[in-house]
Amino acid sequence: MSIAHLRKDYQQASLTESDVTADPIEQFGIWFDQALKADAAEANAMSLSTVTDDGRPTSRIVLIKEFDQRGFCWFTNYDSAKGKDLATNPYAALLFFWSALERQVRIEGRIEKVSSEENDTYFYSRPLGSRQSANASAQSQTIANRDLLEQQLASVVGTFGDQPPRPEHWGGYRLVPEKIEFWQGRSSRLHDRIVYTRNADGRWSIGRLQP
Structure with a gap:
């Protein structure tokens, strides 16, 4: 079989505006818990995309370690390639893909470093x-x-x-979300896409995107 003919028809679930909560962080928590219960492989793994100082995008897989109303957090070496990207362009995109549930979550926003206290707490909890x-x-x-x-x-x-x-160059980043999209695979590629966009007043608006 050629690569062009590799495909899966998604039929597990649907997603409507009435299915989601008004708060995208709460909605993410619901989906994340469902991914854990479904034993999705590496449910906490996410693709992190950054942009170099000459405008070239680059991606890698990292592990989310915390999320709350402040945003989505992971830890790394600040002197790494992604750390250098974020120092010059403090915006990024995250992507979760839970194939077991035929779902994706896309998150975009600005980046901030977490506090030294948070860095220490997590670092000394590591193996x-x-x-x-x-x-x-x-x-x-x-x-x-x-x-x-x-x-x-x-x-x-x-x-x-x-x-x-803990090395001084090691610590956490937090993505403060400005847009969060929940994607549910549907049959014949007519997927459901519900997107939350943060308004100037900090509130979220909800809309549907065409697949």
Whole structure:
């Protein structure tokens, strides 16, 4: 079978304006809980898209670690490629795809860094190996081979043991949403798309987009 003929007809559910809540964060929480209950693979994984200083888009998968009325939060190395993108262009897009439920959520908005207190709280809740790796890796920088990376890790372990500190260049970002779209797959590609847009007064308006 050719790639052109690969397709799936989505038939699990529908999405109407009366199905969603007035608050998109609350609606996201409902869908996120349903994705967890459906045992969707890596339900907390999302595509993060940023733009370089010369206008080129770039994407990668990261893990959401918190969401509330303030926005959607993840943690990373501030000196990484995405960190440099966000330093020059503090806007981004997130995409969740839960194939088990035939659903997507698209989120767009501005970026802010989370507080040092929030960074510390999350960093010291991470497994020891993850804390050591955060100290050992100069994320997105070229390295000659895997052995050198392992040596950097060994140096961190030798220096800090089981109490590695949070590096100053490591922390969280929060996307403050301006637009959130809920996408439900439907038969014959006539999908349901409900979009929330934040108004100047901070309130949300709800509309339907054609598929």
